[in-house]
Amino acid sequence: MPYFSTPVPELALQQSGSFTKFETVVHKNYKICRVAAEQIQAEFNKAMNTDIITNTVATVPGLGLVHFLAFTIPNCLPERLVALVRFAEFTLLNDDFYDIAKNEEINKINADIQSVLATETESRTAESLSNMTKSKQLQASLILDMINIDSELAMDIMTTYSKGLELATFPPDTLKTLEDYLPVRMVNSGLDVFQTMSCFGMGITLTPSEKARLADLVDTAMFSTTMINDIHSWPKEVKHHIEHPGSEYPFNAVAVLMRHQGCSEAQAVRLLREKQASLQEQHLELLRRLGPLPEHQMLYVLAAQYAASGSEFWSIHVPRYPSKEDLNQPEVEFVDGVFRYKHNSGPATTTLFQIGRETTKSTKVGVVEINVLPCPAPTTSSSASSPRIAILESEPEIAIQDVSNMANGDDDILVEAVAHVNANGDGKSSLNGETFGLAFNQPAASRSYSSGSCTSLDTDVACTDEIIMAPYRYLTSMPSKGIRDLFITALNWWLQVPEAELLAIKDVISYLHQSSLMLDDIEDNSQLRRGQPATHIVYGLGQTINSANYIFVQAFSRMQALCAANSSTLGMFIEEVENLHKGQSYDLFWKDHVECPSVDEYLMMIDQKTGGLFRLCVRLMEALATREIPEASSKDFVRQLSRYFQIRDDYQNLMSDQYAKEKGFAEDLDEGKISLPLIYTLQSSPNRDAIARVFKRRDAGQMMGIEMKKFIIGEMRKAGALDRTYRLLRSMQDDMMDELRRLERVFGAPNASLELVLRKMWID
Structure with missing residues (x-):
C-alpha cells in the first residue's frame, strides 16, 4: 500500500x-x-x-x-x-x-x-x-x-x-x-x-x-x-x-x-x-x-x-x-474550590468567582428527592470527601459512597440509606406508618408512600404516577435506535411543522410505540427486550398492562394540543390506532392457530400494524405543516418503509448476531411468530408438515430448543427462503431510494437526514 x-x-x-x-x-x-x-x-x-x-x-x-x-x-x-x-x-x-x-x-x-x-x-x-x-x-x-x-x-x-x-x-x-x-x-x-x-x-x-x-x-x-x-x-x-x-x-x-x-x-x-x-x-x-x-x-x-x-x-x-x-495570562491557582488568576502574578485583571456550591443541590433518589448539602471542593486528594445526605432536625448525616448511582434511580442505595438510619435509631421509616427522616423536597401530601401523616378521613392525599409510570420508564431506559423519532425530525425538513406541534407528535408516537411494545411482549411471551428482561418479567403482567394502558391515555392526552391546531388530527389518530390493533389481531391469530397466510395477507398485516405509526406520523405532520404540501402523495414511500422495516426485522431476527445478543437467538421462533421467511419456507419446503407440527406442539411461554431452531433455519436455507428474503430487501432498498428521489424533486430540496435514516437500516 x-x-x-x-x-x-x-x-x-x-x-x-x-x-x-x-x-x-x-x-x-x-x-x-x-x-x-x-x-x-x-x-x-x-x-x-x-x-x-x-x-x-x-x-x-x-x-x-x-x-x-x-x-x-x-x-x-x-x-x-x-x-x-x-x-x-x-x-x-x-x-x-x-x-x-x-x-x-x-x-x-x-x-x-x-x-x-x-x-x-x-x-x-x-x-x-x-x-x-x-x-x-x-x-x-x-x-x-x-x-x-x-x-x-x-x-x-x-x-x-x-x-x-x-x-x-x-x-x-x-x-x-x-x-x-x-x-x-x-x-x-x-x-x-x-x-x-x-x-x-x-x-x-x-x-x-x-x-x-x-x-x-x-x-x-x-x-x-x-x-x-x-x-x-x-x-x-x-x-x-x-x-x-x-x-x-x-x-x-x-x-x-x-x-x-x-x-x-x-x-x-x-x-x-x-x-x-x-x-x-x-x-x-x-x-x-x-x-x-x-x-x-x-x-x-x-x-x-x-x-x-x-x-x-x-x-x-x-x-x-x-x-x-x-x-498575556497570569498564573492560575486553585483556592477554596475556585480557579482564579494569582494575585500580582501578571498584568491581567484578577477575576474571582465561586462555582455555585453554596446552594443546596437536589438529587433524585427513586421516587423522592433528597437534599444534598454542598461540600467544600478539596484542594488535594487527601481532603476529598463523599457528598452527604442531611437528616432533618439536626440528625446525624448518612455517608453515601456513590450519590451518582442514586441520581440514576438506584433504589438499593435508598433502601440501604433508610436501613442505616433505622439501625441507628435516628430515622423514621414510612414502611411502619411514619414518614422518612430524610429531607424530602416533595410536600408531605405528594409523597408516594407516606400514609402515617393522614389523621383525618376528610384529608385529600395526592396520588402520584410514580408506580404506574415505573414499567414505562424501565422500558424507555433501554437502548433504542429511535428510528421513528429520527424519521419525524428528518421529515420536518420538508414539512416545517411548528416546534410545539412537532414535539407533541413525537410524544404521541412515542407513547403509542412504547405502550404497544409492553403489550406485544406479553402477547408474544417475550422474555427479552433489547437485551434486557422484558417489562412484564420485571413488573408482572398486571402492573405492565396497567402501565401500557395509562401510557396510551397519555398519547390521547397529547393529542389535545394537535386538535387545537387542527381538529381533523383526532380522526387520523383514531383511524390509525384502529388499524394498528387490527393488524395485531391477524399476527396473533396466525400465531395462535399456526396458520400460514399468503404473502399478500402478510403484507396487509404489516401495512396495518407496522405501517400505522409511520402513517400517523406523516398524516399528522402534513396536517400541521406550515408550508404548502405538494399534491404528490407520500403514501407509497410510507408503505415501502413500513414493509421494509418489518421484513428486515424478520430477517435480522434469524440472521443477525446483534439481534441474537439483544433478543436471544432466533427469538421469533420461541414466540411462534409467522414471519416472511417462514411463509416462504412453508410454501415450498417438502418438510413443511414437520415444521408446522413443531409450531403446533410448542408450549406457549417456553423457549424452543436450540437444535429445533437450527433444524427450522436449516429448512429455511434449503427452501431458499432466507436468500429470497434477502434479495427482496435489497430490491426494496433500491425502490425506497427511487421513491426518496421522487419526493426530493417534488419538495424541491434534497433530504440528506432522511436518506441517512434509511441507510442506517440497510442490510449489506
Whole structure:
C-alpha cells in the first residue's frame, strides 16, 4: 500500500519545541485540506447564518498554511481526503456553534422576556430548532459523501461517534487521578472516533480480534494525545471558565491535578509532559515486543502515533489554541474550590468567582428527592470527601459512597440509606406508618408512600404516577435506535411543522410505540427486550398492562394540543390506532392457530400494524405543516418503509448476531411468530408438515430448543427462503431510494437526514 506522508522539515520541527517521541509527518497533498476546510466553513456559515472561524489552519514555517488533518491523518488516500476534512471540520464548526449558544444563554433569556413584554410573536426556540435541523442536514450530507466512498468504514465512524455521544460530557468528580481520567477523556474528546476516521481515510479494516490485540498499544499513544490536547487547550479553557462564573470546571487534566492532587499550574503541566513522555516510551516498548506487524496493522498503529505527534506540532502553531503568552495570562491557582488568576502574578485583571456550591443541590433518589448539602471542593486528594445526605432536625448525616448511582434511580442505595438510619435509631421509616427522616423536597401530601401523616378521613392525599409510570420508564431506559423519532425530525425538513406541534407528535408516537411494545411482549411471551428482561418479567403482567394502558391515555392526552391546531388530527389518530390493533389481531391469530397466510395477507398485516405509526406520523405532520404540501402523495414511500422495516426485522431476527445478543437467538421462533421467511419456507419446503407440527406442539411461554431452531433455519436455507428474503430487501432498498428521489424533486430540496435514516437500516 502506498504511503502519502512526508516528514516535516527538520528545522521546523526543532524550532517548534515539540516534545513528541514519534515521527512528525504531513500529507503530501496538504494544500487540498486547506481548500476543503475553507469550503465547508463557508457552507456552514451560510446555512447557519453565522460567522464562525475555527482556526484549524496553522501557518507552519517552510510549509505555509496547513490544516490539522494533514498532520494527524497523513496517510489518508487522496481520493478520501476532501470528504474526511469536510466531516472533521464540520464537527469543530458544530462544537463552536453550540459553545457560542451556551455563552448567549443569559442574553437569550433576557431577550425572551423583552419579546414577551413587547408582545412579539417570534420564537427564538423555533429559530434554534431550525438551526439544529440545518446542522443535521449538513452533517447528514457529509456522512452520505463518506458512505458513498466506503459504506462499511463510514458506518464504523457513525457507530463510534454515537457511542461517544451517549457518555456524559461533563467531568465526573470521581475522576481524581490520571489513570481514571484518561480512558474517559479519550472518548469524551473523540479520539476513539478519530481512530476510526483514520481507518476510513486509509481504507483499512481490522477485525475485532486484531483491534483487541493492538488495544493496549494504541491506547498508550492515544492517551499521550489526550495529554497533548489538554496542555495546549488549557489556557483557552481556563480563561473561558474564569470569565463565566458558574460554569463547569474545565474537563482537562491540568484541572484534575490542580483540584485533586494539590498541584500548582506549572507543576501540573510538568507532570503531564512527563506522563506524555512515559506513555510514548511505553508505546514504543510495546511495539518492539510485538515484533513485525502486517501492513494494515502497522498503518493502524502509525495512525495513533501521528495523531499524537501531529496534534502537538499543529497545536504549537495554530491560533485555535493560544498559549498563556499569547493571552498575556497570569498564573492560575486553585483556592477554596475556585480557579482564579494569582494575585500580582501578571498584568491581567484578577477575576474571582465561586462555582455555585453554596446552594443546596437536589438529587433524585427513586421516587423522592433528597437534599444534598454542598461540600467544600478539596484542594488535594487527601481532603476529598463523599457528598452527604442531611437528616432533618439536626440528625446525624448518612455517608453515601456513590450519590451518582442514586441520581440514576438506584433504589438499593435508598433502601440501604433508610436501613442505616433505622439501625441507628435516628430515622423514621414510612414502611411502619411514619414518614422518612430524610429531607424530602416533595410536600408531605405528594409523597408516594407516606400514609402515617393522614389523621383525618376528610384529608385529600395526592396520588402520584410514580408506580404506574415505573414499567414505562424501565422500558424507555433501554437502548433504542429511535428510528421513528429520527424519521419525524428528518421529515420536518420538508414539512416545517411548528416546534410545539412537532414535539407533541413525537410524544404521541412515542407513547403509542412504547405502550404497544409492553403489550406485544406479553402477547408474544417475550422474555427479552433489547437485551434486557422484558417489562412484564420485571413488573408482572398486571402492573405492565396497567402501565401500557395509562401510557396510551397519555398519547390521547397529547393529542389535545394537535386538535387545537387542527381538529381533523383526532380522526387520523383514531383511524390509525384502529388499524394498528387490527393488524395485531391477524399476527396473533396466525400465531395462535399456526396458520400460514399468503404473502399478500402478510403484507396487509404489516401495512396495518407496522405501517400505522409511520402513517400517523406523516398524516399528522402534513396536517400541521406550515408550508404548502405538494399534491404528490407520500403514501407509497410510507408503505415501502413500513414493509421494509418489518421484513428486515424478520430477517435480522434469524440472521443477525446483534439481534441474537439483544433478543436471544432466533427469538421469533420461541414466540411462534409467522414471519416472511417462514411463509416462504412453508410454501415450498417438502418438510413443511414437520415444521408446522413443531409450531403446533410448542408450549406457549417456553423457549424452543436450540437444535429445533437450527433444524427450522436449516429448512429455511434449503427452501431458499432466507436468500429470497434477502434479495427482496435489497430490491426494496433500491425502490425506497427511487421513491426518496421522487419526493426530493417534488419538495424541491434534497433530504440528506432522511436518506441517512434509511441507510442506517440497510442490510449489506
